[in-house]
Amino acid sequence: MSDAYPAELLYTKDHEWARVEGPAATIGITRFAVDQLGDITMVELPKEGATFKRGDVIGTVESVKAVSDIYAPLSGKVVKVNDVLENSPEYLNQDPYDEGWMIQIELSDQAELKDLMDATAYVALVEEHGE
Amino acid sequence: MAYSRVVPRSTPLLDIHKSSGGRIVEFAGWLMPVQYSGIIDEHKTVRTAVGLFDVSHMGEVFFAGPRAVEAVQRVVTTEVGRLRDGEAVYTVICRPTGGIVDDCIVYRRRQDQLFIVVNASNEVKDYTWLAENAGGIARVTNRSADFALIAVQGPKAVATLCKLTKLDLPAVKYFGLVDGEIAGMKVTAARTGYTGEDGFEVFTSPVDAPKMWGALMEAGKEFGVKPAGLGARDTLRLEARMCLYGNDITDETTPLEAGLNWVVKLDAGDFIGREALQKQKAGGVRRKLVGFVIRERAIARHGYPILAPEAARRAAPSAAEGVRGAAEGRSERSERAPDGPPGSIGVVTSGTSSPTLGYSIGMGYVPTELSQPGQKILCDCRGKLASAEIVKGPFYKRPA
Numbered sequence: 001m002s003d004a005y006p007a008e009l010l011y012t013k014d015h016e017w018a019r020v021e022g023p024a025a026t027i028g029i030t031r032f033a034v035d036q037l038g039d040i041t042m043v044e045l046p047k048e049g050a051t052f053k054r055g056d057v058i059g060t061v062e063s064v065k066a067v068s069d070i071y072a073p074l075s076g077k078v079v080k081v082n083d084v085l086e087n088s089p090e091y092l093n094q095d096p097y098d099e100g101w102m103i104q105i106e107l108s109d110q111a112e113l114k115d116l117m118d119a120t121a122y123v124a125l126v127e128e129h130g131e
Numbered sequence: 132m133a134y135s136r137v138v139p140r141s142t143p144l145l146d147i148h149k150s151s152g153g154r155i156v157e158f159a160g161w162l163m164p165v166q167y168s169g170i171i172d173e174h175k176t177v178r179t180a181v182g183l184f185d186v187s188h189m190g191e192v193f194f195a196g197p198r199a200v201e202a203v204q205r206v207v208t209t210e211v212g213r214l215r216d217g218e219a220v221y222t223v224i225c226r227p228t229g230g231i232v233d234d235c236i237v238y239r240r241r242q243d244q245l246f247i248v249v250n251a252s253n254e255v256k257d258y259t260w261l262a263e264n265a266g267g268i269a270r271v272t273n274r275s276a277d278f279a280l281i282a283v284q285g286p287k288a289v290a291t292l293c294k295l296t297k298l299d300l301p302a303v304k305y306f307g308l309v310d311g312e313i314a315g316m317k318v319t320a321a322r323t324g325y326t327g328e329d330g331f332e333v334f335t336s337p338v339d340a341p342k343m344w345g346a347l348m349e350a351g352k353e354f355g356v357k358p359a360g361l362g363a364r365d366t367l368r369l370e371a372r373m374c375l376y377g378n379d380i381t382d383e384t385t386p387l388e389a390g391l392n393w394v395v396k397l398d399a400g401d402f403i404g405r406e407a408l409q410k411q412k413a414g415g416v417r418r419k420l421v422g423f424v425i426r427e428r429a430i431a432r433h434g435y436p437i438l439a440p441e442a443a444r445r446a447a448p449s450a451a452e453g454v455r456g457a458a459e460g461r462s463e464r465s466e467r468a469p470d471g472p473p474g475s476i477g478v479v480t481s482g483t484s485s486p487t488l489g490y491s492i493g494m495g496y497v498p499t500e501l502s503q504p505g506q507k508i509l510c511d512c513r514g515k516l517a518s519a520e521i522v523k524g525p526f527y528k529r530p531a
Contacts, residue, residue, distance in 0.1 A: 038165075038166055038169060038170050038362060039169050039171040039172075039486075041484035042428060042429075042430060062430050062484070064170040064174075064366055064483055064486065065165075065170065065362055067430065067513070
């Protein structure tokens with residue numbers, strides 16, 4: 001479980017993760033999400049400088065099978081985008097936490113962090129889904 | 132019957148799917164593997180080596196008796212009389228309106244015994260329809276529970292099967308069928324499939340199915356055989372531009388609209404739907420099912436609206452508003468699929484990113500005047516307008 005859901009990350013019920021480093025957070029989608037989607041063939045991410053509120057749609061992920069929205073786990077401003085995913089969306093399947101990171105944001109509200117789940121709570125949620 | 136819809140049914144291979152890593156989903160009332168190693172990996176395995184599909188959920192309806200051929204002819208649009216023993220044909224079952232009840236394959240074993248393989252999602256509807264409309268002159272029985280069905284597909288399919296049988300499978304023609312033994316088990320093997328590759332579909336008894344699956348996995352090992360799920364089945368059939376019932380063809384669409392003219396033989400006999408199809412053929416179809424490719428970064432999926440190419444010019448400032456703009460003055464168009472929502476000229480019925488080709492492919496209905504190969508159309512992919520080009524024929528054809 002620890003490999004599938006690293007302990008140092010925070011999670012949402014919509015299967016996004018956030019790696020918080022001071023005023024910034026790196027964001028992606030979880031192993032559970034990419035496994036459910038299957039082979040990912042296209043990723044659309046926001047542009048650098050875009051701002052959004054928690055819960056906003058910030059992009060989409062398309063797999064062979066389906067299309068899914070990505071929701072902002074935290075409010076903030078995009079400071080970096082993983083452009084590599086545009087041409088290598090398969091990195092998301094292979095490594096959703098490192099090579100498959102999506103964007104880095106500057107947090108606009110640190111207080112939101114307490115609303116995210118830790119790995120233990122997220123694993124419990126995923127197990128409820130039957131995986 | 133209602134009860135059987137609530138509790139999903141399982142094929143005799145469900146335990147094998149579970150233990151070999153298949154991800155199980157409910158499909159058409161059945162628990163089926165949607166994927167094992169991954170859709171793209173399974174897809175490529177079928178294109179380059181050999182894959183196994185459990186398609187035991189498909190329905191088998193038998194027609195027996197001296198008037199069996201005539202009975203089948205009443206309900207399908209092809210010329211059943213042309214089939215010889217051991218031959219099969221792809222065809223459709225139509226309503227009096229010409230709308231498609233189901234697409235299917237008719238297999239002739241003998242002059243007095245034919246069977247039709249129908250879609251799992253339509254098994255009950257089809258059996259009821261077939262029994263009501265052909266039952267008067269032949270014995271029509273739903274024998275779906277008597278058979279498991281394993282599709283062995285790919286360039287190494289025949290080589291895999293040949294290791295397990297004395298049957299001369301290479302000599303069996305496309306859409307031919309033989310009875311015999313494979314791996315010591317009684318089977319009917321038909322050179323048919325839903326992938327665009329060479330291969331066989333093997334009918335066995337449900338009791339034998341797990342053993343047959345194991346034997347095929349073992350025999351195919353040297354060729355790199357893999358089990359494949361419904362996900363790869365869908366991408367494979369779409370690349371081969373084969374229709375999926377419920378998506379590309381429905382009760383509301385006719386075979387002439389769907390480009391299945393080759394399965395409509397108006398002089399075959401007095402089959403159900405003939406009159407409507409005759410009229411439609413004479414008058415010309417209003418819309419047509421076309422194949423299209425998208426070479427930009429977008430995937431058009433089932434249900435997405437298709438817009439006329441000039442809709443792009445009105446699309447400002449956002450694509451979504453462009454759709455609304457295009458809607459003005461065109462709202463007379465029916466909202467019912469497959470015409471698409473107001474403002475659209477049609478609707479996408481199937482679409483995916485093609486694992487073999489590396490770009491987006493799809494099918495959809497458009498007005499006949501915009502259905503020529505080379506015609507540019509727009510797909511409204513969740514508010515983003517993607518440019519698509521209509522193309523002729525299958526997206527993928529296996530090397531000869």
